[in-house]
Amino acid sequence: MGNRVTVLHGVNLSALEHRPAEHYGSLTFTELEVRIARFGRELQLETSFFHSNHEGEFVEELHKAPDYSDGLLLNPGAWTHYSWAIRDALEIAGLPAIEVHLSNVQDREDFRRVSVLDGVVVGKVHGQGVEGYRTALEQLKAALA
Numbered sequence: 001m002g003n004r005v006t007v008l009h010g011v012n013l014s015a016l017e018h019r020p021a022e023h024y025g026s027l028t029f030t031e032l033e034v035r036i037a038r039f040g041r042e043l044q045l046e047t048s049f050f051h052s053n054h055e056g057e058f059v060e061e062l063h064k065a066p067d068y069s070d071g072l073l074l075n076p077g078a079w080t081h082y083s084w085a086i087r088d089a090l091e092i093a094g095l096p097a098i099e100v101h102l103s104n105v106q107d108r109e110d111f112r113r114v115s116v117l118d119g120v121v122v123g124k125v126h127g128q129g130v131e132g133y134r135t136a137l138e139q140l141k142a143a144l145a
């Protein structure tokens with residue numbers, strides 16, 4: 001398979017620098033994407049990026065993703081916990097996908113322990129901050145091999 005990976009960020013991730021540093025670290029969203037692009041280069045993956053705060057736009061991008069991507073790395077933010085529409089769109093995309101979260105979603109409020117993406121992603125990484133994206137890209141690379 002190919003090495004084109006799309007990194008999709010969802011609701012509120014673009015405001016990363018205004019969110020609690022104890023959960024999300026101190027990078028700006030732009031710095032986060034730059035770091036992920038660097039991880040991608042180190043792993044010989046070709047990365048592209050998409051972000052939206054609008055659920056419908058996120059869904060539409062998932063519909064288009066198979067035209068330009070071989071695998072997905074997804075941090076949908078709070079949509080992770082309740083957006084069945086995004087789950088269905090990911091199923092429609094039909095690409096190997098890894099779910100990633102900066103914070104430790106298993107050790108926060110109860111609602112964050114639930115992910116509607118269970119069963120449609122091939123892996124999950126959480127609680128490792130920005131380094132978790134490297135781990136997720138490694139998992140995706142293995143899934144694409």
Ligand code: DQA
Pocket residue numbers: 011012013075076077078079080100101102103104105112
């Ligand atoms: C998040 C965790 C979600 O629970 C939260 O709603 C986010 C960010 C994370 O990266 O840790 O917006 O996905």
